[in-house]
Amino acid sequence: MGIFYHPECFCCRACRYPITEQEFSLSEKHAYHKNCFKDMIQYKCEVCLQYLPTNGAGLIEYQFHPFWPQKYCSVHEHDNTARCCSCERLEFVNTRYVSLGDGRSLCLECMESAIMDTGDCQPLYHTIRDYYEGMNMKLEQQVPMLLVERKALNEAIVKETYGFHNMPEARGLCVSEEQTVASIPKKPKVGGHGLIGIRSQPQKLTRRCEITAILVLHGLPRLLTGAIIAHELMHSWLRLKGYRNLNPEVEEGICQLLSYMWLESEIISGTSSTSAASSSSSSSASKKGGKSRLDNKLGEFFMYQIANDSTPVYGGGFRAASAAVNNYGLRRTLDHILLTGSFPV
Ligand SMILES: [Zn+2]
Ligand SMILES: [Zn+2]
Numbered sequence: 001m002g003i004f005y006h007p008e009c010f011c012c013r014a015c016r017y018p019i020t021e022q023e024f025s026l027s028e029k030h031a032y033h034k035n036c037f038k039d040m041i042q043y044k045c046e047v048c049l050q051y052l053p054t055n056g057a058g059l060i061e062y063q064f065h066p067f068w069p070q071k072y073c074s075v076h077e078h079d080n081t082a083r084c085c086s087c088e089r090l091e092f093v094n095t096r097y098v099s100l101g102d103g104r105s106l107c108l109e110c111m112e113s114a115i116m117d118t119g120d121c122q123p124l125y126h127t128i129r130d131y132y133e134g135m136n137m138k139l140e141q142q143v144p145m146l147l148v149e150r151k152a153l154n155e156a157i158v159k160e161t162y163g164f165h166n167m168p169e170a171r172g173l174c175v176s177e178e179q180t181v182a183s184i185p186k187k188p189k190v191g192g193h194g195l196i197g198i199r200s201q202p203q204k205l206t207r208r209c210e211i212t213a214i215l216v217l218h219g220l221p222r223l224l225t226g227a228i229i230a231h232e233l234m235h236s237w238l239r240l241k242g243y244r245n246l247n248p249e250v251e252e253g254i255c256q257l258l259s260y261m262w263l264e265s266e267i268i269s270g271t272s273s274t275s276a277a278s279s280s281s282s283s284s285a286s287k288k289g290g291k292s293r294l295d296n297k298l299g300e301f302f303m304y305q306i307a308n309d310s311t312p313v314y315g316g317g318f319r320a321a322s323a324a325v326n327n328y329g330l331r332r333t334l335d336h337i338l339l340t341g342s343f344p345v
């Protein structure tokens with residue numbers, strides 16, 4: 001290395017004892033015993049990059065995300081550390097999340113394929129309608145799909161459900177009432193660390209059929225936006241095909257299943273990165289190669305979220321729907337629901 005140390009001066013930065021082994025680890029110009037380095041990497045908080053705190057009993061205490069390999073100090077759960085509203089990862093030192101201006105933040109990976117306005121979302125909407133058609137579930141009706149702001153979506157939900165709804169945080173809605181909602185027609189620009197120039201236009205939804213529109217929260221990455229659309233399209237399909245008064249577990253469960261199946265098809269076909277590039281006028285130069293692996297990982301996370309949802313209606317419903325479809329296939333499951341209102345067992 002060109003530098004000579006007294007053996008007793010060449011110490012591990014972590015334990016401070018001399019390094020006598022031939023092999024050692026180097027990081028940021030500091031030397032470590034191989035094992036100390038491994039420990040250090042293992043026990044550092046990925047948010048603040050400090051060692052994870054130990055409790056009174058000398059045990060290391062931390063939180064971790066069950067999907068992402070992210071370990072962090074418990075304190076970041078409550079210290080206003082930004083959490084990506086899409087992938088749930090916490091912002092870490094030296095990264096900046098993008099604020100969507102409505103209390104939500106987006107990590108840069110999710111931002112990469114985020115869909116910001118109604119116009120940008122149309123190609124994706126068509127892709128998913130085609131997916132339904134390919135499954136022999138063509139939607140005869142042209143249901144408009146609008147990207148909306150969080151506030152507009154929540155207001156529409158209150159109107160649609162007369163104030164009754166039990167979703168923790170809604171990201172989409174299938175509207176069957178006549179409403180006026182604010183759609184986002186123009187792409188807001190990302191400036192600094194937030195969005196500027198969000199302009200929404202009031203849009204009157206008139207009842208031409210039982211479904212007047214599908215509303216989707218703006219600013220989410222392509223695969224998540226698609227998963228939401230696939231879910232809401234299934235609500236539309238059920239209503240247009242005369243499925244009525246289903247109990248929420250059956251209806252949400254089958255909608256979650258279609259959402260999951262669409263994600264699966266996107267990940268397997270590996271088309272997500274290329275179609276994202278062609279369907280979005282986003283300025284980011286490259287969405288090929290390495291990006292598709294990243295997109296796939298995100299897609300796998302959204303599937304994981306659906307499958308591991310702990311709520312009885314969405315999670316329980318999904319698991320029941322998926323068991324039924326595994327046993328009887330989608331078509332027979334749907335026929336059974338139409339006749340009986342429940343999943344075949
Ligand atoms: Zn920390
Ligand atoms: Zn994210």
Ligand SMILES: [Zn+2]
Pocket residue numbers: 231235252255
């Ligand atoms: Zn739903």
